[in-house]
Amino acid sequence: MLYDTRAREISKFIPIKNNQVSIYLCGPTVQSSPHIGHVRSAVNFDILRRWLNELGYKVSLVRNVTDIDDKILNKAVVEKLEWFELAYKYEREFTNAYQLLNVLPPTYEPRATGHITQMIELMEKLIENCKAYAPGNGDVYLSVRSLDSYLTLSRQNIDDLQSAADADDRFKKDVRDFALWKGAKPGEPSWPTPWGPGRPGWHLECSAMAFAYLGESFDIHGGGLDLIFPHHENEIAQSEAAGYGFAKRWMHNAWVTQSGEKMSKSLGNTMQVTELIKQVRPIELRWYLGSAHYRSMLEFSPNALQESAVAFTRLENFLNRAKEILENISDNQLSAEFSSAMNNDLAVPEAIATIYEDLRLGNVALQESNKTELQIRANAIRSALRILGVDPFTATKSDARNQETLSGLVKLAIAERKAARERKDFVTSDEIRDKLANLGITIEDTPNGVRWIQN
RNA sequence: GGUCGGAUGGCCGAGAGGCGAGGCUCGGGACUGCAAAUCCCGCUACACGGGUUCAAAUCCCGUUCCGACCUCCA
Numbered sequence: 461m462l463y464d465t466r467a468r469e470i471s472k473f474i475p476i477k478n479n480q481v482s483i484y485l486c487g488p489t490v491q492s493s494p495h496i497g498h499v500r501s502a503v504n505f506d507i508l509r510r511w512l513n514e515l516g517y518k519v520s521l522v523r524n525v526t527d528i529d530d531k532i533l534n535k536a537v538v539e540k541l542e543w544f545e546l547a548y549k550y551e552r553e554f555t556n557a558y559q560l561l562n563v564l565p566p567t568y569e570p571r572a573t574g575h576i577t578q579m580i581e582l583m584e585k586l587i588e589n590c591k592a593y594a595p596g597n598g599d600v601y602l603s604v605r606s607l608d609s610y611l612t613l614s615r616q617n618i619d620d621l622q623s624a625a626d627a628d629d630r631f632k633k634d635v636r637d638f639a640l641w642k643g644a645k646p647g648e649p650s651w652p653t654p655w656g657p658g659r660p661g662w663h664l665e666c667s668a669m670a671f672a673y674l675g676e677s678f679d680i681h682g683g684g685l686d687l688i689f690p691h692h693e694n695e696i697a698q699s700e701a702a703g704y705g706f707a708k709r710w711m712h713n714a715w716v717t718q719s720g721e722k723m724s725k726s727l728g729n730t731m732q733v734t735e736l737i738k739q740v741r742p743i744e745l746r747w748y749l750g751s752a753h754y755r756s757m758l759e760f761s762p763n764a765l766q767e768s769a770v771a772f773t774r775l776e777n778f779l780n781r782a783k784e785i786l787e788n789i790s791d792n793q794l795s796a797e798f799s800s801a802m803n804n805d806l807a808v809p810e811a812i813a814t815i816y817e818d819l820r821l822g823n824v825a826l827q828e829s830n831k832t833e834l835q836i837r838a839n840a841i842r843s844a845l846r847i848l849g850v851d852p853f854t855a856t857k858s859d860a861r862n863q864e865t866l867s868g869l870v871k872l873a874i875a876e877r878k879a880a881r882e883r884k885d886f887v888t889s890d891e892i893r894d895k896l897a898n899l900g901i902t903i904e905d906t907p908n909g910v911r912w913i914q915n
Numbered sequence: 916g917g918u919c920g921g922a923u924g925g926c927c928g929a930g931a932g933g934c935g936a937g938g939c940u941c942g943g944g945a946c947u948g949c950a951a952a953u954c955c956c957g958c959u960a961c962a963c964g965g966g967u968u969c970a971a972a973u974c975c976c977g978u979u980c981c982g983a984c985c986u987c988c989a
Contacts (some may be wrong), residue, residue, distance in 0.1 A: 620917035
């Protein structure tokens, strides 16, 4: 069961092709550094993708990069970079952020500028269908009143729209018509077309690339809530006017807010991914971003982020403890409760509640040395964390090697402390513990011996 | 003005007619040289006013407050 923005209801998800799911996700316009609003979207859809995979579907996910647009051109002037240099710089930042947060790479990641040919073909088709026109100034416009389905996603009435105060309607047949293509201006990059040199409008790339990689119809189109209008509405207009079925289902993630407001430029700096991973580990940031329901606003505060990180550490600690006792912890033994929550429009908060129940019972099993029960709970938790993209046991090789070294050093200190405690020299033993604590290592004396945790 | 969403306990965050999700914080207890960890018990709710119903946080009507989008390219 998944929600569909267009129908405004949750319904059973049935893919067009058996066992295959095609998803088009609106990726970033690479004009600034990624902030957590951007990556929340990526994390939400990554969880969707992992879950569909888990259900046995082969998922094709295309996430575009819009690397030409007004903002990029303006920003390039400000930063004194070539527009493509700027776009590529930020594209790399996005890629890094995705990797850091363990977002699976898309099946393909097409760039707008690489698909000019497909855009021209689409425009030719639209003009042929009498849905678009080129008034001769180099622009190409879509005639929105020629479409029955226009504004059915956002449910607005075309006459109720406020027209932009600064709209240029000299060439438009209707002020609401939007530019598929923009005629070249001096100093701007351009590509040749039958209507003169120019560059893509904002919406055309998505229709062209979705068609190129997913065909006339595909299962799910995703993106942020703020893209519903005009971006997605215009995509629908372009694609349906060309005669394509386009997206069968629309999914939109809500944003990260601060004091109830959508993130804006003034907040942008502190909300950047590179800043936040100085406060918590990337895996904790991902846990935080994924923990709210994808259609709910996530009210950000540094405190909430910290608390979320602490909560995640509890899960991690449990798995580490379990690992000391069990030979192997499976990442493929989900509980029925977790699965049923996920099947209900990705009810992650409910799914997480089931994880905590497993955690409680797992800890009890740990205390009672009930290995069978421990195995069940540990399997369920690790499997669930894997689906959410935060399996603590998937570490890189360099991590593993450093971990070995660290482990050896800490064990030396623990041996010293143990000797001190055996001669009741608690001053020394506490000093060792405090010093380790200052380095971020917590010591626990348990009935089964001493354990340590890196904070 | 149009369209859409929201208001839940100290904080975060689910639920959508009937046994008060969950997490963090806080209080009490068990355990412990002390701590930590863990477990057990407990506290604080559904913006406001009406209505429907045996029963409303949930449905209906109204009100208040908050937020988003309304097409860049003059």
